[in-house]
Structures are given as C-alpha cells and as structure tokens.
Amino acid sequence: MFAELQFAGFWMAAATFVGIWSGHVGVRWLEAHSPNVLPPALILFAIGLALNIYSLFAPTFVLAGVTSIYGITVIWDGVEMFRQQRRVQHGHSPANPNNPRHAAYLKAGTATTTELLDRDPQGVPVSETDLEAYQKTPLKNKAEVNVS
Amino acid sequence: MTLVGIMLGLFTLVMIGFGFVWVIGVEYHFGYLWWPYPLVLGILFIILSLFVGNPGWSALLGIAGGVFVWGSTELRDQAVRAELGWFKFNSKPKPDPPGIRWIKRIKAPHL
Numbered sequence: 001m002f003a004e005l006q007f008a009g010f011w012m013a014a015a016t017f018v019g020i021w022s023g024h025v026g027v028r029w030l031e032a033h034s035p036n037v038l039p040p041a042l043i044l045f046a047i048g049l050a051l052n053i054y055s056l057f058a059p060t061f062v063l064a065g066v067t068s069i070y071g072i073t074v075i076w077d078g079v080e081m082f083r084q085q086r087r088v089q090h091g092h093s094p095a096n097p098n099n100p101r102h103a104a105y106l107k108a109g110t111a112t113t114t115e116l117l118d119r120d121p122q123g124v125p126v127s128e129t130d131l132e133a134y135q136k137t138p139l140k141n142k143a144e145v146n147v148s
Numbered sequence: 149m150t151l152v153g154i155m156l157g158l159f160t161l162v163m164i165g166f167g168f169v170w171v172i173g174v175e176y177h178f179g180y181l182w183w184p185y186p187l188v189l190g191i192l193f194i195i196l197s198l199f200v201g202n203p204g205w206s207a208l209l210g211i212a213g214g215v216f217v218w219g220s221t222e223l224r225d226q227a228v229r230a231e232l233g234w235f236k237f238n239s240k241p242k243p244d245p246p247g248i249r250w251i252k253r254i255k256a257p258h259l
Contacts, residue, residue, distance in 0.1 A: 005198045005199065006197065006198060006199070006200055006201055006202075006203060006206040007198065007206075007208055008197070008203040008204075008206040008207045008210065009193075009196075009197020009198065009200065009205075009206035009208075009209045009210025009211075009213070010194060010197060010210055011200060011210070012156060012197075012207045012208075012210035012211045012214065013158075013190075013193075013194045013197065013210035013211065013213045013214035013217075014210075015214075016160050016163075016164075016210070016211050016214030016215060016218070017214040017217055017218055019160075019234030020164065020214075020215075020218045021215060021218070021257075021259055024259045025210075025259065051247075052153075052154060052157065054154065055150075055153030055157070056150065056154065057149060057150075057151050057155060058150070060237070061152060061203050061207075062203075063153075063157075064150055064152055064153030065152070065153050065157075066153075067153060067155040067209050068153035068154050068156055069153075069156055069157050069160045069211065071157060072157040072158070072160060072161050073160070073164075076161070076164075092234060095182060103197075116228070116232055117225050117228050117229070117258075119228060120224075120228075121180055121224060121227035121228050121231060123231075124231065124233060125231050125233060125237045125239075126229075126231050126232050126233070131233075133230065147211070
C-alpha cells in the first residue's frame with residue numbers, strides 16, 4: 001500500500017517546516033552568541049548557496065527539492081541574522097548580557113533581557129507602564145536559560 | 149542539470165512570504181484562537197500530497213502544507229506582538245472559532 005503513495009510532498013513539507021524551525025531557533029542562538037553577526041551570516045549564505053548548487057545536480061527529484069528548499073531557508077537565515085540584531089537592539093528580542101555587542105545595547109538602554117513574547121495573549125494592548133514593569137521583571141524564562 | 153529543485157525552493161520562499169501576510173491578517177481580523185484551522189489545513193495538504201500521483205503537484209502541496217503548519221504556530225506570537233504595539237492592534241471584538249471551548253484548553257503552539 002505504501003509503495004503506491006507519493007512521498008515527494010511529505011519530504012518537501014518536512015524540509016520546509018524543519019528549515020523554518022531550525023532557522024527560527026538557530027538564528028536566535030547564533031546571534032546571541034556571536035560577537036559580530038557578519039561572519040556567521042556569510043557562512044549561512046555560503047551553506048545555502050552550496051545546497052542550491054548541489055540541487056542543480058541532485059540525482060533525484062526529492063533530493064533536488066529538499067536541498068534547494070533547505071538551502072533557501074538557510075540563505076534567508078543569513079538575512080535574519082541582521083534583522084535579529086535589530087530586534088535585540090530595539091528590545092523586541094532578549095539580549096545576552098554575556099555577549100559584548102548585546103551588553104553595549106543594554107548599556108545604551110534600548111535592549112532588554114526579557115523574552116517579551118513568552119506570555120499568553122491577553123486581548124488588550126500592553127500599556128507603557130506595564131511594559132516597563134515587565135521588562136524589569138527578574139528573568140525566569142527560557143530566553144534567560146538559552147543565553148546565559 | 150535540473151532547475152526543478154530551485155523552482156521548488158523559490159516557491160517555498162514565496163509561500164513563506166505569503167505566510168507572513170496571512171498570519172498578520174488572520175490574527176488581526178479573527179484572532180490567534182483560530183490557530184487549529186491552518187494547522188489542520190496544512191496537515192490535510194500534506195496528507196493529500198501523498199495521494200497525488202504527480203511528484204510536482206505533490207511537492208507543491210507538501211510545501212504549502214508545511215507553511216500552513218508553521219503559520220499556525222505563529223498566530224499566538226503575532227497576537228502578543230500586536231498587544232506589545234509592534235503591529236497594529238485590532239480592538240474590535242473577534243469572532244470565536246468553532247470549538248473554542250476545546251481550543252482554549254490547549255496551549256497554542258509556537259516555535
């Protein structure tokens with residue numbers, strides 16, 4: 001029965017979801033631990049490009065699709081390194097106090113060590129006062145564990 | 149040499165871009181509690197891709213399914229982003245999704 005099924009779509013779906021998920025988690029970790037985002041971003045661009053070049057010569061349809069899909073998400077992760085840096089600078093993503101680059105953002109007062117997305121939606125906008133208080137809450141969230 | 153892989157990669161990029169747009173729109177107009185519906189739609193696309201004989205159509209369905217599954221995990225975070233003022237907040241009442249009693253019992257997934 002399984003021999004009659006077409007698994008190409010399943011593998012493409014897996015490559016898409018794993019590519020997005022690994023980028024989501026990996027970019028946050030890499031940006032939080034890199035003193036300079038340019039070298040890891042260039043490495044990601046190179047890996048993504050290499051995967052896409054391989055896909056041109058891949059022996060099977062599935063391998064060509066999976067390597068290109070994953071490769072394109074890795075290239076996008078390279079772009080995301082810079083976007084993540086900006087998020088940290090603006091306090092939209094937690095800063096790692098042990099990273100000298102992030103420490104400078106924290107000193108400048110624009111960044112935060114709190115993972116602001118680590119809360120359930122309340123259905124009402126967060127007031128400036130609440131946001132300030134929340135940012136000063138002692139860290140007991142996963143972001144702190146990840147970056148320390 | 150085959151360009152089919154690159155074409156699928158580019159299709160994925162476009163679908164992810166479209167994913168950002170619909171996640172913002174769905175959260176704004178309907179709310180994050182609708183998250184199971186894109187999740188189920190994505191899973192259905194992936195299941196359907198197994199029964200499509202043509203590998204090209206199967207691949208496109210699989211990619212679309214993967215993006216819908218990811219999008220469903222973004223709705224909760226998008227609701228928080230809107231509440232924090234990073235995106236436009238819709239103060240109008242939002243329609244309850246069918247099965248809201250069960251949906252509220254499950255923690256909305258996020259990456």
